Amino acid sequence: MLELHGVHKRFGELHVLRGIDLAVARGSVFCVIGPSGSGKSTLLRCINLLEAPDEGRILLEGTEITGKGSRDGIDFVRRRVGIVFQQFNLFPQRTVLGNVSLAQEKVLDRPADEARAKAESLLRRVGLGDKIDEYPERLSGGQQQRVAIARALAMEPHVMLFDEVTSALDPELIKEVLDVMRELADEGMTMVVVTHEMGFAREVGSQVVFMDEGVVVEQGPPQEVLERPRNERTQRFLGLVLEH
Amino acid sequence: MDVIIEQYFDVSLMIDEFDPVLDGFVQTILLSIFGGVLSLLWGLVLAVLRQLPGRAFAPVRAITIAYIDAFRGIPLLLVLLLISGSFGALALEGVIPRAIGIPTFLGKPDPFWYGVMGLTITYGAYMAEVYRAGIEAIPNGQMEAARSLGMSHGQAMRYVIVPQAVRTVIPPLLNDFIALMKDTSLVSVLGFVEVVQAGRDVQSEFFNSSALTLGALFFLVFTIPLARLVDRLISGQQARFQRAQAGPA
Numbered sequence: 258m259l260e261l262h263g264v265h266k267r268f269g270e271l272h273v274l275r276g277i278d279l280a281v282a283r284g285s286v287f288c289v290i291g292p293s294g295s296g297k298s299t300l301l302r303c304i305n306l307l308e309a310p311d312e313g314r315i316l317l318e319g320t321e322i323t324g325k326g327s328r329d330g331i332d333f334v335r336r337r338v339g340i341v342f343q344q345f346n347l348f349p350q351r352t353v354l355g356n357v358s359l360a361q362e363k364v365l366d367r368p369a370d371e372a373r374a375k376a377e378s379l380l381r382r383v384g385l386g387d388k389i390d391e392y393p394e395r396l397s398g399g400q401q402q403r404v405a406i407a408r409a410l411a412m413e414p415h416v417m418l419f420d421e422v423t424s425a426l427d428p429e430l431i432k433e434v435l436d437v438m439r440e441l442a443d444e445g446m447t448m449v450v451v452t453h454e455m456g457f458a459r460e461v462g463s464q465v466v467f468m469d470e471g472v473v474v475e476q477g478p479p480q481e482v483l484e485r486p487r488n489e490r491t492q493r494f495l496g497l498v499l500e501h
Numbered sequence: 502m503d504v505i506i507e508q509y510f511d512v513s514l515m516i517d518e519f520d521p522v523l524d525g526f527v528q529t530i531l532l533s534i535f536g537g538v539l540s541l542l543w544g545l546v547l548a549v550l551r552q553l554p555g556r557a558f559a560p561v562r563a564i565t566i567a568y569i570d571a572f573r574g575i576p577l578l579l580v581l582l583l584i585s586g587s588f589g590a591l592a593l594e595g596v597i598p599r600a601i602g603i604p605t606f607l608g609k610p611d612p613f614w615y616g617v618m619g620l621t622i623t624y625g626a627y628m629a630e631v632y633r634a635g636i637e638a639i640p641n642g643q644m645e646a647a648r649s650l651g652m653s654h655g656q657a658m659r660y661v662i663v664p665q666a667v668r669t670v671i672p673p674l675l676n677d678f679i680a681l682m683k684d685t686s687l688v689s690v691l692g693f694v695e696v697v698q699a700g701r702d703v704q705s706e707f708f709n710s711s712a713l714t715l716g717a718l719f720f721l722v723f724t725i726p727l728a729r730l731v732d733r734l735i736s737g738q739q740a741r742f743q744r745a746q747a748g749p750a
Contacts, residue, residue: 305649335651346646350664359660360650394741405646412650 258283264313275471288458291468297451305338339409340418345401347393354389379407399430419450511711525699526719532685536620544628572626581619616688635666
């Protein structure tokens with residue numbers, strides 16, 4: 258479904274991604290863990306072309322998406338890859354319903370009533386059926402993040418990217434978002450999840466990828482990487498994270 | 502003291518000359534409305550042009566920036582005189598269309614439209630900078646979210662960025678509008694009778710400034726409430742911003 262070969266990314270002098278190779282099969286849930294600055298977010302942003310890799314190739318469903326600077330390449334990616342951000346990034350001047358239906362109407366050219374119906378059903382699915390006419394500022398963080406998930410799902414993506422989506426939430430609001438993500442995984446969505454939630458990675462992830470300083474240090478099923486990490490850096494990171 | 506009141510607040514003169522001064526002020530309002538609306542629109546166009554991304558649009562950005570710098574850098578009076586001095590001749594020589602060179606829309610004489618043009622050209626530049634500040638204040642995450650959903654830059658600007666930006670810059674835009682309203686008085690040098698010219702005509706006839714005082718009062722009837730409106734809008738925005746920062750309920 259998604260392949261990365263030798264992906265490098267620099268920001269000026271900073272070499273953030275130093276050769277990433279990854280193969281994400283359809284229906285798998287890749288949980289990417291690692292310290293801050295390891296390049297996890299940059300990795301996600303390269304997958305949906307918010308950043309353009311400096312070297313290497315990325316293939317989505319067999320089609321190469323890097324090196325295609327043209328609009329067509331970017332459209333191809335953005336209509337198949339959805340992303341949910343740590344800061345939600347909901348559109349404040351639109352209602353919840355408006356947020357979920359806007360891109361359907363403008364990008365997919367769906368008629369307004371069809372977009373609205375789909376938006377309502379998705380919002381009900383994430384447990385926000387009664388909030389469709391509210392404005393984002395009146396919702397809790399967990400509710401806003403679930404709207405963001407619905408908004409991305411409305412475009413019917415083939416892959417969903419999650420960039421530390423619970424890191425900005427109060428602890429009691431994290432579960433509701435992880436539950437939605439778990440259901441999504443159970444339904445077979447291909448997901449790449451950057452997270453610090455080790456419990457989620459253990460229970461829902463099919464592969465755990467530990468990144469440090471721009472490279473994949475270790476990768477494997479959660480039982481291996483999280484319980485019996487082979488690499489010393491992985492062990493150190495997990496020791497620190499699991500301490501508290 | 503009596504002399505001051507007689508010179509500036511001769512009420513009977515104000516009453517006698519009320520109609521011509523009011524007529525002049527109606528012209529002031531018309532200039533303000535046409536100039537204001539057009540410069541609000543033109544300013545938005547300039548701001549969007551200035552923001553067009555990518556190397557292909559670099560010349561467009563450069564020209565827009567040059568325009569904005571130029572017309573924020575020279576006095577409105579100069580612009581008005583440049584237009585009125587030569588547009589007629591340019592039209593007669595066929596360099597520019599007659600409708601622009603010698604404009605007479607809606608029965609208004611050409612100095613009126615030269616005035617509207619000058620105000621639009623100049624205040625458009627100021628408003629463009631206000632819009633730009635509003636656009637740049639929108640967090641990057643908004644554009645990223647919109648683009649990630651598949652919207653083009655244009656769609657993201659139109660449906661996500663600009664609607665937010667415009668809401669936040671209404672107070673400074675209103676301030677610019679108040680300034681524009683006062684600057685309509687410069688159109689008087691083109692021989693157009695708005696409120697200042699009307700007041701001057703009375704002043705030169707009666708050697709008394711009361712008609713000008715009356716004109717000033719007409720201005721205050723509009724500018725003071727507008728200024729209070731701006732204050733209320735700003736404090737409303739502050740309150741909402743602080744609520745948003747404090748987090749959800």
